[in-house]
Each structure stands twice: as structure tokens, then as C-alpha cells.
Amino acid sequence: MDQLTQHIELFEAYQAKLLDESAILEFEARLNSDSEFRKAYQDFLSIEEGLKRHYKNEFFNQLKDLDQELDKELGKTKKYSVKKLIVYTTSIAASFLIFFFGYSYFQSQDHVEIAKEYWPIEPGLPVKMSTRGRYDEAMNAYKLGEFDKANSLLDKISSDTSIYFQGVIAYELNDFRSSRGFFNQIEKGSLYFNNAQFRLGLILLSEGDLISAKRIFNTQTIENNLFAKESKEILKKI
Amino acid sequence: MANKNTYKLIEEIRSGSEKPLLELYARYRNEFIVWSQAKYKVRKELAQDVFQESLFEFYQNIISGRLTELVSNEKTYIFQIGKFKIINSIKKESRITYIENLQMIKGKEFEEFMQVEDQNYSNEQIKAAISKLPEDCQKVLKLYYFDEFDMESIAENMGYKNADTAKSKKSTCMKKLVIELKKLSMIFVF
Numbered sequence: 001m002d003q004l005t006q007h008i009e010l011f012e013a014y015q016a017k018l019l020d021e022s023a024i025l026e027f028e029a030r031l032n033s034d035s036e037f038r039k040a041y042q043d044f045l046s047i048e049e050g051l052k053r054h055y056k057n058e059f060f061n062q063l064k065d066l067d068q069e070l071d072k073e074l075g076k077t078k079k080y081s082v083k084k085l086i087v088y089t090t091s092i093a094a095s096f097l098i099f100f101f102g103y104s105y106f107q108s109q110d111h112v113e114i115a116k117e118y119w120p121i122e123p124g125l126p127v128k129m130s131t132r133g134r135y136d137e138a139m140n141a142y143k144l145g146e147f148d149k150a151n152s153l154l155d156k157i158s159s160d161t162s163i164y165f166q167g168v169i170a171y172e173l174n175d176f177r178s179s180r181g182f183f184n185q186i187e188k189g190s191l192y193f194n195n196a197q198f199r200l201g202l203i204l205l206s207e208g209d210l211i212s213a214k215r216i217f218n219t220q221t222i223e224n225n226l227f228a229k230e231s232k233e234i235l236k237k238i
Numbered sequence: 239m240a241n242k243n244t245y246k247l248i249e250e251i252r253s254g255s256e257k258p259l260l261e262l263y264a265r266y267r268n269e270f271i272v273w274s275q276a277k278y279k280v281r282k283e284l285a286q287d288v289f290q291e292s293l294f295e296f297y298q299n300i301i302s303g304r305l306t307e308l309v310s311n312e313k314t315y316i317f318q319i320g321k322f323k324i325i326n327s328i329k330k331e332s333r334i335t336y337i338e339n340l341q342m343i344k345g346k347e348f349e350e351f352m353q354v355e356d357q358n359y360s361n362e363q364i365k366a367a368i369s370k371l372p373e374d375c376q377k378v379l380k381l382y383y384f385d386e387f388d389m390e391s392i393a394e395n396m397g398y399k400n401a402d403t404a405k406s407k408k409s410t411c412m413k414k415l416v417i418e419l420k421k422l423s424m425i426f427v428f
Contacts, residue, residue, distance in 0.1 A: 005416050009409050046358035047415065048383065054364045055384035056294065062256070063263050063290050074268045 003040035011044045111210070114237055115202040118230050120195070122168045125161070135161065147173055160185075164192040167199065176203050194220065198227040201234075210238060244308045251300045254385045254395065263293055266313055270320055278324050288327065292320040301386045359419060367418035375411035382408055 004011075013019050014027050031038050124139045138153035147169045154162040154169075167182030180203050186196035201216035220231035250258045267289050274285040296316050299305035308315055359367075368376055374396065381387040381395060389401035389408070398404045 005413050008412050008416070012405075012409055012412070043358060043416075047364075047412070047419065050359045050361070050364040051368075051379060051383040051415075054361060054368065055380055057361060059256070059259075059294065059297075059384070060290055062260060063267075063293070066260065066264055066267070067286065070264060070267050074271060 003036050004043050007037070007040055008044065011041055015048075111205045111208065111238065114234060115206040118234055119171070119199070119202055120227075122165075124165075135165075138162075138165070142169065160187070160190040160192055164190075164196055167196060171199065171203065176207055179203055180207075194225040194227065198231065201231070205234070205238065214238065244312055247312060248300055248306065248308070251297060254381060254387070259293060259297055262296075262312060262316070263289075266316065270317060273317070274320065274324055278328065280324055280328070284327060285324070288320050288323045289316075291323055292316050295319050298386075363419060363422050366422055367415055370418045371411060371414055374407070375414060378404070378408050378411050379415070 010027070014024070019027060031041060124142045125133070125135050127133065127136045127139050127143075134157060135154075138150045138157070141147075141150035141153060142165065151166060151169050154166050163182050163185050167179045167186075170176075170179035170182060180200060183196040183200040183203070186192050190196070197216055198220055201213045201220065204210075204213035204216065214235065217231040217235050221228050221235070247258055267286070270289045270292075271282055271285040274280050274288065275282065280288075293316060296305070296312070296319060305315075368379070371379075378392060378396060381392050387395065389404040392408070393399070393401050393404040396404065396407075398407065
């Protein structure tokens, strides 16, 4: 240590490159030959390193003092981020669902409107004053809008005409399921077949079964029947 | 381009003030941790250490004169240092092989461990010795070894007559430190 205290100015001058060339050579030669001098210089370097390390640690300790407070904020930030993520995800999902259901709702509303627009008005069978037909009473009730009465009268008659009109009445009463059931019973050979099929297509469209509805409307256009033009128009719209 | 604020920041740091560094740490530390965890999937502790080292490097670049102006802002500069430190750290960790039943010390901890093995004086001894020095000596040594001031700047900062006075003062302070360390060594030995 004595050597160290004694030579501090020299060591500092060497370190700071303040020695002239001959002094440097002398210094380095002594380092090689004098072990005590070398030891003192190594101690000096060690103290310098220790000082640098100490101040660096002191600086880092100041930063570490801040860490505790910052960690609390970081926790809040992370919680906030998770909350934000949940809110964003939920909002996106909700928006998507609203859009999806909205879109579906308006689409289905559109289809209901199309079905209503193209639903053919069924005037009913003619009732002659001169002769009395089997459908007269039911047709009179139908034309007067007395659908329940017309239905119960038609129910007593077993024919495709009766089934067809029961289908029409069920539709007027917004009972689409029953209406569908009646129209499905009309067989291909019946005079009412195409009419019933077209109406069936419109009911399916109202109910949102686009695939079945399209299949029926396509058949209607191929066969070039009474509702071919309407079927083509509907297919374009849906 | 650098603005007035970054010039001011650099000047303040160069003058030896640590306040702006602590402010930068408080302002960007959490952002850096969140960013590096998201981008590099690193542990929070590593991200925190890297940010401290990055800030220290930023500081050293300023006081050494390597950094005199910023093309971008200080945040981009520090994050850029941090980015490379993280990449290096990840590479270093991937190179370490684990020997069975031997828990190896990695990265910074390993370097610190090696430093402790090499050093003649422990951190505690240095700290204790410094605390025994007069206040002006503590300041002079810090200005020289931490703030890397030259003798002229130390003289200016401490109000000394000239650089020679500062140089002489620094030598005196070092001698006092050596004496304190000698005393402490004797205490530790006996």
C-alpha cells in the first residue's frame, strides 16, 4: 500500500497519458522488473475499477428504487391491457353479431316482403246463382274473409281443390307451416300443382329456406308455366 | 431530426445531472418491458435489466462524447440499444449448454460473478471507503470515474482555480481512499 500511496500521481499520469515517451518506457520497464511496483499499480487499477463499478451500481440502485413504483403501474397497465383486450374483443364480437343478425334480419325481412309482393291473389272459385256446387258455401265464406268457416267447410271435402284452398287460407292466417303442409299434398297431376308449388316456394322464401325456395322457382321457370316470369324475377332478387 | 429538447437533454446529462436519466427511466421503462415482452417473449426481469443497461449505455455515450446529437428522439435511440442487447442476450442464452446437475449462472449474473472473483476490493469495501471521504472528495471522484469529466471540467464544476488544482485534488482524494481501504482491509483480515 505504501508504494501505491507513494506513486499515485505517477499512476494517474500514466493512465491519463500525460507522461512523455521516455517516462513511459521507464514506467513500463519498472512494471516488468519491480514486482512491488507492479503490485501497487495493479492495486491502483483495481481501485479504479472498483470505483467505476461502485458508481455504476449506485446509478442502477437509483433505478431499482424507481422499479417498485413502476411495477405497480406496469401491473395496472397489464390489467388495463387485458381489460382493454376483453372490451375490444367483446365489442368486435358484439358488432359482428349485431351486423350478422341485422343483416340476416333485413335479408329475411326482404324475403318476406318479396313473398308478399309475389303472392298471387286467389279470388276463389265462382259461385253460380243458378246451380248449387259443392264448394259454394266454402267459397262464399272464403270471399267474405270468414276463413275459419271456410276452412271447416273445406275440411269436409276430400279433393285437391279443398287442400289447395286450405293451403291458401292457412297462409292468409299466417300459419305458414300448415300452409306448406297443404301445398305439399298437391300432386303433380293436379290442376293446382304449379300454383301450389309457386306458393310453396314463396312460403319457403318467407321462412328463410332459400335453397328449397330456389329449387322450386327454378323448376317453375324450366316448365315455362303460369308463374315462369315471376319465378325468374324472384330468382334474380334473391 | 433532433429538436431543441434533445439537445437540452444531452447538455443536461453531459453537465453531470442524473435527473433527466431517472426521468427517462420512469417514462419509458414500462413501455420497453411491455414492448420487449410482446416482441421477443423475454422475461420481465431480463427486459428490466436490459433497459437499465441501455440507459446506462446512452448515458456513457453522451459523457464520452460519442453521442452529441440525435437523429431520432431519445426513446428510439434507447430502445434501439435495448433491442440489440435483447437479441444478443437471446443468442447468448441459446449458446449456453447445461451440464447435468450443474446450475450454470447465465448472462449478466455470470459476468458479475466473474468480476467479483477477479476484483481485489469488494463493492462493500469500496462503498465503505468512499463514505469515509470528505464530501468534496466523493464528488471529485464521481465526476472523474462516473461522469468522465476531464480536469478542466472538474475544476469548473467544483469551483477550483484550474485543471492542475483539480488534478492535485483528485490525487489527494485517491490517496485518502487508499488509506481508508487499507484500514478496512485490516478490519476484514483481523
